[in-house]
Amino acid sequence: MYNDFMKETIARYKYRGDYILARAFSSLIREKLKAQTFDYLVPIPLSPERLYERGFNQSAALIHEAGFTATEWLQRTHTEKQSKKSRQERIYQKQVFKLLPADIENKSILLIDDIYTTGSTLYHAAKVLKTGGAASIYSITLARG
Secondary structure (H helix, E strand, O other): OOOHHHHHHHHHHHOOOOOOHHHHHHHHHHHHHHOOOOOEEEEOOOOHHHHHHHOOOHHHHHHHHOOOOOOOOEEEOOOOOHHHOOHHHHHOOOOOEEEOOOOOOOOEEEEEEEEEOOOHHHHHHHHHHHHOOOOEEEEEEEEEO
16 A cells, blocks of 8 residues: 555655665565566666656666566656646546567566556556557556555
8 A cells, every 4th residue: 555654665765766675675576476477577667867867767676676677668758757747637648658679469568667546657558568569468566556
């Protein structure tokens, strides 16, 4: 649950650069990933500007710290931070992802993100992957708010 404790923990991790917190979640993520069947793990990407600001992609870090390899096939355009948008703005946002050259035809993709709020981010990422030929797309997030 995205309760007060989780909000503060994710804020420290994501916005204040406390990368080591990815290790705190690594055993939980590792167990969840071992229980899944997938061809590729794809982290939700940050725009280049946001990646520069933060210094790391929090979704990719969760994958790496759990001992898996991230396959970065999505590219994100720079937009206003999701946390600054209203629920309505998040739900009705335009497509922000594009598929990089990838051989995903008939593959099973597991998307990794930190927080599920409206589902818009995962929906848009999945839509791009499905259009690119993926057979199935699933997701795992740390919290749901």
